Amino acid sequence: MEKSMQGGFFTKTFYGNTVGDWLVALLIIVAAVILGKVLYWFLKNVVSKFTASTKTKLDNIILDMVEEPVVFAIIIAGIWYGLKTLALSEGFEIWVTKIYYILIFINIGWLLTRLFDSLVENYVVPIAEKSKTDLDDQVLPIVRKGIKLVIWVVAIIVGLNNAGYDVAALLAGLGIGGLVFALAAQDTVANLFGGFTVFADKPFKLNDRVKINGFDGTIKEIGIRSTRLVTLEGRMVTIPNKIFTGTPTENVSSEPKRKVSLNLGLTYDMGVTEIELAMKILRDIAEKNENIEGDPLVGFNQFGDFALNVLFIYYIKKGAGILDTQTEVNMEILKQFNENKLEFAFPSQTIFTKSI
Incomplete structure (x- = not known):
């Protein structure tokens, strides 16, 4: 009696297949998932130890x-085979x-792009980083993305073709919506042309500091559609390349030297001797600092509201630390002015009273 009930249950039909058929299909799918998991564990924990012991890293990659991708292929093959056992x-x-x-073909594409990307990262990128020119550093990301x-x-396309779709007809059908596509892709096309303009004009290169559209940062990646820079605050900003064709771009790194201008206000108690001494001290500081290039400009330029202003202009060499040099100069000014009792002025007001 119990056997007949079990047999009756497994022979019940749902959507053209018995319960037994559905269970067999389900078992095949579950077995494929388990096989995929086991294979992944085997590759990760057994085969990887063997490849790690070899001299080359190619097998590891x-x-x-x-x-x-192999695990995914096993799972989708199991699902397909399990469903094929059913009368659908x-x-x-x-x-x-x-x-x-x-x-299947999307999975193959995933496998090939992963493999290509890893090979480029491990073999081509190190060579590009060692080269003296920056051109390969700029072109490599574009070629890399293009090949992927x-x-x-x-x-x-191959997947659609093998699935029975007429790819040629699909591509021809795109012409019908070509106008709509063109209108929708205006920004993309503008960015592409902007990318070509950046490569042709070379207004900047990787690791240059630029100011554009309110952003100030270092160029980290130049792409065919957009460019990425890291701001001084450490934030990554992606700028569409079309911005560079219509917006002035200031390349800070291209400056031959950095101009620093200081207006030092001395108190009105200082006489001619003190002003001359202050100017001499400033010239000496500039001449002794190895990071300062050329002769400084020093002069008594203004009678201010509350100070006698001494103008001090100097130029920091390209490649020298901007902030470090400014700190050295400022500390030396403060030290020597204090030693020579040259007092800095601060906003003040003198009130004279007259008795009537």
Whole structure:
């Protein structure tokens, strides 16, 4: 009696398949997932130890990049095979097969882009970093992204083709919405042309400090569509390349030297001798500092409201620490002015009273 009840349950039909058929399909899918997990563990914990002991790191890279795509391939193959064991409608079977082929080739594209990206990162980037020119540092990210894009496009096209779609007809159909696409892609096209302009004119290069559109920072990546810089506050900013074609860009790093201008106000108690001494001290400080280039400009330039102003202009050499040099100069000014009793003025007001 119990056997007949069990047999009756497994022979019940749902959507054209018995409960037993559904369970078999489910077991196949679960087995594929388990197999994928076991294979991933085996590759991660057993095979990786073997590759780590070899002299080359190429096998480590390949293993690390193929682990997840291989597991994903096993899982989707298990799902596809499990569903194929069922008696499904012809339309649903065709739909499942198409999805399967598309996923397979997307997975292949994922594998190839991961492998390509890792090989470039481990072998090509170090060579580019060691080269003297900055051109390869700028071009490499664009070539890298371009090749990855080509891989993805080819994988999707091949996947659609194997799924039974007429790719040529799909591409031809894009012409119908070409106008709409062109209007929607105006900014993208403008950014692409902006990228070409940046590469042609070279207003800056990697690691240059620039000021543009209210941002002040260091260029970290020059792409075909956008450029990234890190601001002085440490924030990453992505700027569309079209901005560079219509906005003045100040390349701070291209300056041959940094001009520093100081207006030092001395009290009105200071006489001619003290003013001359102050100017001599400033000239000596500039001449003795190795980071200052050329002759400084020093002069008594103004009778201020509450101070006698001495103008001090000097130029910091390119490559020298800007803030460090300014600190050294300012500390030396403060030290020598104090030693020679040259007093700095501060906003003050003298009131004279007259008795009537």
